[in-house]
Amino acid sequence: MGVSQGSFGDAELWGDQSPAPFLDAARLTDDLTEPQRQAVTHPGGPLLVVAGAGSGKTRVLTRRVAYLLEVDRVAPWEILAITFTNKAADEMKRRVAELVGSRSERMWVQTFHSACLRLLRANAGVLGFEPGFTIYDSDESRSEVERIMKDLGIDVKATKPRSVLAMISAAKNAMQSPDAYLEVDAEPKREMVAKVYQRYEDSLRRANAMDFDDLLLNAVRMLQKDAEVRQRYQRQFRHVLVDEFQDTNGVQNKLVEILAEHHGNICVVGDADQSIYRFRAA
Template sequence: MAGAGSGKTKTLTARAANIVDSLDVWPGNILCITFTNKAAREMKERIHAAVGPGAESMWIHTFHGMCVRILRSHGDALGYTRDFTIYDTSDSLRLIKRCLGALDMDEKYFPPKTMLDFISRAKNHYEKPAEFFRETEDYVRRRAYDVYALYEEEQRDANAMDFDNLLLKTIELLEKHEDVRLYYGNKFRYVMVDEYQDTNPAQYKLIRLLCSVHGNICVVGDDDQSIYGWRGADIRNILEFEQDFPGAATIRLEQNYRSYGNILNAANTVISHNLPVSYT
């Protein structure tokens, strides 16, 4: 558990370097996951500087980057070719519009962006479509179920995946194909996750699958810094970490090396008004 400016990324990179140097572990047995491309690049640079050329075999990726790499190698087990297309937001919106037309749903009443947001929210929460869309009194959201079903079918036919499906299809792959799960579970003997407080249910599920062989995981985060609630981030993932991984040790990094005292005092005053987790 570490606050802003306390050296979270530095601690992770130092741990990775120490595992390689002190435990004589092959860098390819280490997986580091973070949330942004910028953070991944920074981590790579630091680890490469500490470990040297051997660090090239270490997996240092965002969640989506890691999933792409896994699916490019094993997506054929799910019926995809290894050169599957990745849909960005513009691609997804165009497909949503085609689906609305095919279902004779007027975009005026069913805005494509709203439909896509509903679908993405369901995926990030890792909820079954029927439960997420149909168990609601919101008519627009209920109709989104029909769009969701056709949207997924069209993606499959096009040998394509949107960003959310990169995670969901990797989860499906690891759940349905034990040989693949065991391969990556044995390969990644050390799993490290940055900004763990921002993981959503789908990312949490994926991490649990990757660690199912050994349970050897190190995460860093701050329950007062969760910023991806709109994307389904669940703060309970970090607060209940010790329940999910019995025997885990909690280390607190409480010294801030980035900000002056007046800034820290102001930040702590704001944080003191945070609602309890049960209200967020």
């Protein structure tokens, strides 16, 4: 039997293994209003989208992520998209995957807490934590505060541990150490809270543990402390996007500011009165 000769292209021999072709911009924008389209296709630099409830802000953010992947050819791991709840993060992942498929898989779509946890697990040593540090939930935090208060002889019936923890939490979210917290105003109640706060910090340290607020605070501290780690993430995140920006607090703002510093491509959407881009659902 003779063997016929011929030449084959690689694709014919091996099958076409290249990823799905990129989509054109129109498919991602043709059902948007003009202001939505402008926000989605914004070339870069800071972008603030402020519009009313239900006007399509999250839709803009999701489309923009898809647009960056598909049209601007940004790599998935260069995109950090922050939402407020795990449910919103899952929803965004699902919606982007529907638009662009598996290309979206390696994006960082996170809540503030999950993004910080991821940064800290990979770089725990910068702040002297073990990588397997534990996380106290709010019940564990409250009972630890209660234990410390009893230790200090504070009447936990008169002053509820929960309220002291809330004050500690507010201090952490304002990025105040126990000393800085006390400096604001040294009245007796504050002195007591600062003392409990300091002991609480010491006890978390000893337990190689962080509470929910620490995840944010320590992620910022870690980035501030280690220039090499900071620059690595600053270079990695070509685009940082934040949904529900009106709800961010001081430490969350700081995190976003640090991570977006190198490329300056920060897109935030939120509810408020003033607006740069105003739009309504069609």
